[in-house]
Amino acid sequence: MSPLATKLAAELEAEPTQFHDLVDSHRDEAWREFLTAWGEMREAGILGRADDGCYYVGDPPPETD
Template identity: 35%
Template sequence: MSTEVRVIIDRIRAVLKDQKLHFAEILDLFPDSTYRAFLQAWSELQTAGELGREPDGRYFLAAKG
């Protein structure tokens, strides 16, 4: 995993710690990141079970354990 992907993962965690956002809203917070790197980070979080999703489509940081 690249350093860029790790940084994006940490930033997504920080953003979703206190708020729920739609995917596009989260993506908009990363204008300087490549879409590929963002999707790699997103996939890592999804695979690890760290992302939850509300019925209205907003994502949040899921509780671990």
């Protein structure tokens, strides 16, 4: 994976995040590069999505009521 995809994956492994929040925290990246990195993670099959809409890498976050 590209350095940006690796960085995004590490962030999502550390803390599940809504897509728009991830985008907001990487506004310094070119949109095309961001989407390419996102696509790399999807193709690698490492992205998960919790019921609350947050994306994560690794184990799913615990469910909250």
